[in-house]
Amino acid sequence: MGVTPPTPAADPQAQVFTASRWTQGNFIFPTRIVISPLRVSRVKSRWFGSNDETIAMSKVASVHISTGVLWSEIRIESTGGTDPITSHGHRKADAQRIRDLIETYQGQARL
Numbered sequence: 001m002g003v004t005p006p007t008p009a010a011d012p013q014a015q016v017f018t019a020s021r022w023t024q025g026n027f028i029f030p031t032r033i034v035i036s037p038l039r040v041s042r043v044k045s046r047w048f049g050s051n052d053e054t055i056a057m058s059k060v061a062s063v064h065i066s067t068g069v070l071w072s073e074i075r076i077e078s079t080g081g082t083d084p085i086t087s088h089g090h091r092k093a094d095a096q097r098i099r100d101l102i103e104t105y106q107g108q109a110r111l
Contacts, residue, residue, distance in 0.1 A: 011036040017098055023071055023089030031087045033074070035101045037108070040076055042085045053085050058109060063099045067092050074098055 014036035019026045029045040040060060044051045055078045064075040072095035073088040090098070 017094045019089035026089045033087055037105045042087055057105050060102055063102055065095045
């Protein structure tokens with residue numbers, strides 16, 4: 001009998017981006033970035049429970065992508081001055097897709 005982790009977001013429009021297991025800190029429990037029209041979340045599972053950081057889409061100030069040879073690190077900063085959401089080990093295309101989704105959702109909210 002296996003344990004199935006709960007879905008990261010109840011929002012059917014949410015898209016989940018999972019970091020590579022081949023990067024530091026992601027071998028057993030890879031980090032997930034969940035993007036929905038209302039929020040950006042970083043979910044890091046643990047042996048017992050998970051750590052979830054969330055920034056409302058309206059409070060996202062900037063998205064910074066740092067690319068390496070294989071993997072990218074993404075940093076999402078908020079307007080509130082709190083610690084940014086940081087995740088490493090994502091494919092370059094995924095990091096760019098995360099940035100594009102955030103820009104699209106923020107643009108739709110302004111209309």
